[in-house]
Each structure stands twice: as structure tokens, then as C-alpha cells.
Amino acid sequence: MASIVHLTSAHPRHDTRIFVKQCRKLAECGHEVALVVADGMGPAFEHGIRILDVGRPPGRLQRMLHTTRRVLAQAQALDADIYHLHDPELIPAGLALKRRGRKVIFDAHEDVPVQLLGKPYLNQGTRCLLARMFSAYERFACSRFDAIVAATPFIRAKFASINPRSVDVNNYPVAGEFDAAAPWAAKERQVCYVGGLSAPRGIRELVRASAMLHSGATLALAGQFSEAPLAAEIEADPAWRAVRSLGHLDRAGVRAVMAGSMAGLVTLHPQPNYLDALPVKMFEYMAAGIPVIASDIPLWRGIIEQARCGMCVDPLDPAAIAATIDYLVLHPDQAREMGQNGRRAVLEQFNWSIESKKLLALYDCL
Secondary structure, three states: OOEEEEOOOOOOOOOOOHHHHHHHHHOOOOOOEEEEEOOOOOOOEOEEEEEEEEEOOOOOHHHHHHHHHHHHHHHHHOOOOEEEEOOOOHHHHHHHHHHHOOEEEEOOOOOHHHHHHHOOOOOOOHHHHHHHHHHHHHHHHHHHOEEEEEEOHHHHHHHHHHOOOOEEOOOOOOOHHHOOOOOOOHOEEEEEEOHHHEEOOOHHHHHEEEOOOOOOEEEEEEEEEEOHHHHHHHHHOHHHEEEEEOOOOOEEEEEEEEHHHOOOOOOOOHHHHHHHHOOHHHHHHHHHOOOEEEEHHHHHHHHHHHHOEEEOOOOOOOHHHHHHHHHHHHHHHHHHHHHHHHHHHHHHHHOOOHHHHHHHHHHHHO
């Protein structure tokens, strides 16, 4: 058994991918697991995992300037066999650990260069320059790490040319976490969206669609706004009165809102960083046994059509979103069948039990 330290400077300590899935699975298999975070909530010991906190920085700049150094100092003090990084800003810490002879894994949650190309607040020239610079740095650093864990097959394919020990560990749900047995007849005329509330994630279109519904359905939003000006704009829209705003929910709250809904929405805009993404919420809706209403992105459409678990829609068209919601609410038998199909697909293919075997096999190699 190995001593393993997972490092994050940007994610919460109970992050689903990092803590709930990876750290807990490794601890269950007998490894000595620690998680270093920067959230200001202090140390803890949960599910056999030692959590160490280097303190919450007051802002993003402070995090970039100082938190990486604190995370590295804590990592070195733990003197572990393997270090698993979860943030691009921790790449310098990973290189420092490699210079000290440690084994280091980089977990690529997202394709950062592609993400930079989609930043609307940067002009095109700046976006391209930053993407090229980070891509070169990423290739330099990740070729020196012992392994790369990628959140999607697309990201793994990119890293395979950089580091031959690259594996995709998809962020599929823990199937047993979701109750698919909620009686359909007991469900409210409600659909839900769970996730960050931002313009690229389609919050404007969702709110406008909620005011166009003819089925009597309610849109339940579970998440927090990414920016205060956007929150003020959306909440001032008369359509906001048709929305049931739930704010941030813990995992139990997420399960409850999905169990009470007739469909789940994931209508992200077709930006470059979403085209090859596998949004975990889409698979969680499927695990919860409710149909998915998703952006008509080819990769997502292929999954939904193969599983027969939902409908695709133009995410930029509020009227089309509203019509799709109305259809599923007014055709509950079809909606229930789609939900059952999605649940079956998760149990057979899109689940953490399968993905965790890849993670454990990688650790065995190291």
C-alpha cells in the first residue's frame, strides 16, 4: 500500500471528483490518503482521509502568488510516495516534487488551452497567445510527470502524445448515490438545472424559457451565480419570478431536487471548451432516472440517442428549450421511459465503479 497525497488549491475539500470518488476509493483500498486544500476550514479526518488546510487566500491573485507555495510546503512535509495534482496552477509544485525524486500525477480536469480560447473577456489575439504559451508549458511539464489522468477521452488523446502513461478516468457518477426509485406519479411538475449559473452555461436562456412554459412546470435552479453583475441582471428580469431558486445544495440536496424533477437540463453554449466535454450533471440526471434535455452538441447527442435517454435542443433558443420542457412534462410516460433508459446506461456503462478500476490500475503501475 502507498502513501498518497492529493493536492488542490482551487477546489472545495468535498469536491465530487477529488474527494468523493478518487480519495475515498483509494482509502477504501487500503492506501494512506491525505488531501491538501486551501479553503480556510481547518484540518479534518473523514472517511479515512486526512484533510490538511493551508488557508483560504483573500482573492485569486493571492491564490496564484502564495497558495501554490503553501500547498507545496505542506506536500513536502507529508513525505508521501505519490502526489496527485488537481489544478494547473499547481504544475510548478509538481515539478518541484519531481526534482526531489517524488512520483507525480497530474489530473487534467479540463483542456486549459481550449478553455483559454473561449474566454470572452480577452481579445482574440490575447486568447491565442495565452493558449499557445500555456500549451508549450503544459507539454514541457507533463512530459516529466509520472502519469496523466484525464477527465475525458478527448483530453487523454491530447496528452498521450506528451506522456505515454496517460489514462482517461471519466467523471461518471457513483450510481448508488442516486435514488432512481422515486415514484413518477409523486414527482412535481418541475425540471431542474444543477450547476454554476453563468452566461456560457445558458442561465439567460433558461430563465427566459421558464417564462414561456405552458405546461405549468417550474424550473428549479440549484447553483450559485459566477458573477454579481450577472446575478443582478438576471434577478431583475421579470422572468426570474417563474424560477425556483435553490442556491447551492449539498449532495443530499442535489439528490432530492433530481428525485422530485421530471427532467434535468444541461444546455451549455456550444463554446470550444464544451464541445468535447462530458458534463457530469448529464450523467447524474441519467443516474437519477430522469430524462436529459441537453445542448445539441454532437458528442452529447450521440450519447443521448444511443441510450434513448432524453432530447437535444438549441441552447441559444429559449422558445425551443421551453417547448422541449413542455413536451416531457405533458408526456410523462415517455419521460419516465427515457429516465429508465438513462439509469440503465449508467448502471451498465457510465459509472464510477468502472472508471475507478482505471485509477487503481494506474496506481498499481506506479
